[in-house]
Amino acid sequence: MSTSPALRTPLCDLLGCKYPIIQTAMGWVAGSSLVAATTNAGGFGFLAGATIAADEVEAEIIRVKELTGDQPFGLNFHMFQPNAHQLLDLAIEYKLRAVSYGRGPDKKVIGRLRDAGIVCMPTVGALKHAQKAIEMGANAITVQGGEGGGHTGSVPSTVLIPQVVDAVKVPVVAAGGFYDGRGLLAAMAYGAQGIAMGTRFLMTSDSGVPEVTLKRYLDARDAEKIQISYLVDGMPQRMIPNEYLSMLEKASPFKRLRIAVGLAMAWKAQTGMTFQHALNVLWKGLREDPGSAAQTVMAANAPMLLQRAMTDGLPAEGVMSSGQVAALINRLDSCETVIAGIMAQACERQAALNKFNLAVGT
Numbered sequence: 001m002s003t004s005p006a007l008r009t010p011l012c013d014l015l016g017c018k019y020p021i022i023q024t025a026m027g028w029v030a031g032s033s034l035v036a037a038t039t040n041a042g043g044f045g046f047l048a049g050a051t052i053a054a055d056e057v058e059a060e061i062i063r064v065k066e067l068t069g070d071q072p073f074g075l076n077f078h079m080f081q082p083n084a085h086q087l088l089d090l091a092i093e094y095k096l097r098a099v100s101y102g103r104g105p106d107k108k109v110i111g112r113l114r115d116a117g118i119v120c121m122p123t124v125g126a127l128k129h130a131q132k133a134i135e136m137g138a139n140a141i142t143v144q145g146g147e148g149g150g151h152t153g154s155v156p157s158t159v160l161i162p163q164v165v166d167a168v169k170v171p172v173v174a175a176g177g178f179y180d181g182r183g184l185l186a187a188m189a190y191g192a193q194g195i196a197m198g199t200r201f202l203m204t205s206d207s208g209v210p211e212v213t214l215k216r217y218l219d220a221r222d223a224e225k226i227q228i229s230y231l232v233d234g235m236p237q238r239m240i241p242n243e244y245l246s247m248l249e250k251a252s253p254f255k256r257l258r259i260a261v262g263l264a265m266a267w268k269a270q271t272g273m274t275f276q277h278a279l280n281v282l283w284k285g286l287r288e289d290p291g292s293a294a295q296t297v298m299a300a301n302a303p304m305l306l307q308r309a310m311t312d313g314l315p316a317e318g319v320m321s322s323g324q325v326a327a328l329i330n331r332l333d334s335c336e337t338v339i340a341g342i343m344a345q346a347c348e349r350q351a352a353l354n355k356f357n358l359a360v361g362t
């Protein structure tokens with residue numbers, strides 16, 4: 001496919017990909033198969049390192065390399081996960097092109113990654129967090145508007161992108177609510193150098209998400225109903241409503257605490273987290289939000305609920321993180337079809353706009 005040179009931005013050179021399209025990390029979803037499918041289609045994929053078992057991360061990295069003929073890709077991590085430093089070592093050892101993260105890594109950690117030539121590209125949902133992340137050393141930034149899936153802020157993409165583009169000097173990538181070529185062109189008109197998408201890539205034939213769960217995503221036709229809830233882990237998280245969320249809404253604080261403790265213990269066992277590490281996470285959470293013990297405990301184990309929907313095929317018993325954009329997606333195409341379609345539509349829209357300018361000028 002021939003791409004307009006204007007749609008190839010410096011971000012493509014920074015990340016070593018053909019198109020300015022990023023597949024973001026999604027717990028239990030963005031494994032080696034999805035990352036390889038994105039990469040082979042000309043996009044840039046991030047492995048979701050926070051939910052891959054510690055001993056499997058390296059195998060996943062090697063698998064992406066094998067499936068893509070050693071093309072560049074990235075790794076997502078959270079500083080609170082027990083194997084965070086192991087992931088950082090692997091990113092350096094395997095010369096990954098980029099890492100993505102939320103808040104957490106300090107200047108020393110980021111400096112080490114930057115020294116190894118790794119692009120440090122956090123995702124933020126507010127201007128002040130973008131500025132803080134850049135002060136810490138980030139050399140590109142993904143801004144996620146409130147319409148995005150998973151943990152998300154309250155500022156919509158149309159406000160957040162120009163606000164951050166005007167305030168920072170590093171390349172900005174737009175996330176939250178993107179799924180087609182019109183969105184890519186609009187993001188670039190705002191000054192972003194590309195788009196990053198989660199929900200769009202989850203809803204592909206390459207995501208590996210069980211059919212029964214994907215059906216829930218395809219059935220979500222009303223963007224208004226893909227709402228934010230604080231009940232899962234105390235932080236605003238956008239998801240498709242289901243039986244589990246209704247149960248949480250009705251549950252007493254005591255029941256929520258009981259559920260949270262149960263999930264925390266299961267997560268601790270699954271990740272090999274030590275008691276001391278769990279206590280540190282709990283202590284940190286309590287210091288940040290002493291008002292809700294249940295939510296603090298839950299912060300460490302929300303991934304367990306995502307796993308039920310994304311790998312166990314139990315969408316009614318877990319959490320289905322999703323951007324509002326799921327309501328606009330009604331087919332499960334391959335990553336290749338999705339990316340090629342976005343690029344073709346962006347070029348088409350660009351040409352149409354150019355014609356419109358000529359018509360206005362005459």
Ligand SMILES: Cc1cc2nc3c(=O)[nH]c(=O)nc-3n(C[C@H](O)[C@H](O)[C@H](O)COP(=O)(O)O)c2cc1C
Pocket residue numbers: 024025026027029048050076101102123144147148149150151175176177178196197198199200202320321322323324325
């Ligand atoms: C199912 C799901 C799981 C997610 N898990 C993670 C994660 O593990 N780490 C992370 O940084 N972001 C995570 N996110 C957020 C996405 O990486 C991305 O920022 C967001 O989906 C962008 O908005 P969009 O869905 O409108 O494209 C998740 C999102 C979804 C939908």
